Amino acid sequence: MARMWQLWQQGSWFAVGLMVAVFVACSSPAITEIRIGAIAPLTGDVATTSGQPTLDGITLAIQQVNAQGGIPIDGTLYPITLVTADDQDNPNQAVAAANRLINQENIIALVGVPLSRIATPVASVAEQAQVPMVSSKSTNLDTTAGKLYSFRATFTDTFQGQVLATFAAHELNLQRAAILYDVASNYNQDLAKIFTAAFTARGGKIVASESYVTGENNFQAQLKTIRAADPEVLFLPNYPAEVILQAQQARELGIEAVLIGGDAWSGLAEVSEPSLAGAYYTSDWVLDLGTPASQAFVAAYQAEYQRLPTSAAALGYDAVQLVIEAIRAADSLDPVKIRDRLAAIQYVGVTGTIKFSRTGDPIKGAAIIRIDGGDRVFDRLVTPD
Known part of the structure; x- marks a missing residue:
């Protein structure tokens, strides 16, 4: 440092700059990980x-x-x-x-x-x-x-929402859909909105659209409204813990509509739930x-x-x-x-x-999975146009 001060006094800017650069370089940590x-x-x-x-x-x-x-x-x-x-x-x-x-x-x-x-x-x-x-x-x-x-x-939700709407309207030939979704979650809310637009564009009709707030576990009131609308398909763009309760309560109320859901349902992979039998959902990947x-x-x-x-x-x-x-x-x-x-x-x-x-x-594409008892059966792969 004394030498640096001496050079500074002598006006040797280049030497000082060089010594500072060397000092900084030596003090910079080397890559180890x-x-x-x-x-x-x-x-x-x-x-x-x-x-x-x-x-x-x-x-x-x-x-x-x-x-x-x-x-x-x-x-x-x-x-x-x-x-x-x-x-x-x-x-x-x-x-x-x-x-x-x-x-x-x-x-x-x-x-x-x-x-x-x-x-x-x-x-x-x-x-x-x-x-x-x-x-x-x-x-x-x-x-x-x-x-x-x-x-x-x-x-994206845009892609999977359109895939589900096309599958329900054109492959399953179902024209009357109901939706139950969490209004406090962007994923659930946006997927419901995208499905609604895509399903109606494909000739279907949304006969009921009911919402709830994260943390609810009693969906009787919403499901009774849905039951009165007599849907052929019930879209549940929600997370696994809620979907299980919603499916159970829907079946207990006598709702026989085909249940469908988004990729969040992949978390149900190891769940054997009778009320979900025959349901479909989108997935990013399948074992087979x-x-x-x-x-x-x-x-x-x-x-x-x-x-x-x-x-x-x-x-x-x-x-x-x-x-x-x-x-x-x-x-x-x-x-x-x-x-x-x-x-x-x-x-x-x-x-x-x-x-x-x-x-x-x-x-990239999306797989459609069918729930068959405790098994998850690959139905088809839908790729972007």
């Missing part, structure tokens, strides 16, 4: 159906990469460190977790955040910080709308997809966790693999470069081929 953050609901009603499977899929993918030495950056392999946070299915908790992971844990990307009601506010945090985020399972349009750094590994990537994932997941994976696990796996492939392509830990590579990616994953076109919404 690649830090990726994961946010998921690990406690609460959706922990077992959504949060833990999502984290299990993410963890498996990272374990596989680290077993090969990590990701190469400028010719050197670096391991991935996964930093996790429990959002407790609470938007405020999720936003706090995202800020902590970005500002204190120094992550370079965020993955997980499967629920739309959580992913949307977290995406705003990631956007402001210019940190790429890949939601595994959020289908709500607001998660990616108007954002450069927000991506998803699944289809049969592709090499899917088969390899199922085998690895079973070996690691001693159980079969759900679509939540498969999408968690694909979400972090998208980030991993983008880092490889960028050959850099610069979040901006990773984001640019994500936008141009074409990844053949467990849940199918994922590629983005000008937005964070991938071009």
Whole structure:
């Protein structure tokens, strides 16, 4: 420092600048790891159906990469460190977790955040910080709308709402539909709205549309109104715990309409509920997809966790693999470069081929699943036009 002061007094600006640059360079921490953050609901009603499977899929993918030495950056392999946070299915908790992971844990990307009601506010945090985020399972349009750094590994509500409307009207030949949905949740509300528009555009009629607020468990009043409208199909764009109660209460009231639902029903994969027999729902992935990537994932997941994976696990796996492939392509830990590579990616994953076109919404299809007792039967795959 004395020498630097002497040079400063002598007016040797170049020498001082050089010494400052060397000082800063020497004090900058060297890369030792690649830090990726994961946010998921690990406690609460959706922990077992959504949060833990999502984290299990993410963890498996990272374990596989680290077993090969990590990701190469400028010719050197670096391991991935996964930093996790429990959002407790609470938007405020999720936003706090995202800020902590970005500002204190120094992550370079965020993955997980499967629920739309959580992913949307977290995406705003990631956007402001210019940190790429890949939601595994959020289908709500607001998660990616108007954002450069927000991506998803699944289809959108617009696509699945249209798929369900077409399936009900044209394949099942049902013309009278009723809807029961949570008015306090963007996912439920938007999917109900999209289905309504698409179903009526295909010649169907919405004979009843009833709502409730998150936390309700008695749907008798709404279902009695629906029963009086005599629908042929009852759309329940809701989460598993509520769907089970709604299906049970609907059947108890004598409602015989075919039940249909969105991708949130994938959380019912291991549930055997008689009132859901013959129901249909959309899904991002099915066990018997049969592709090499899917088969390899199922085998690895079973070996690691001693159980079969759900679509939540498969999408968690694909979400972090998208980030991993983008880092490889960028050959850099610069979040901006990773984001640019994500936008141009074409990844053949467990849940199918994922590629983005000008937005964070991938071009990919949706499977329709039929519930047959305790089994889930693949009915068909619907791809974008």
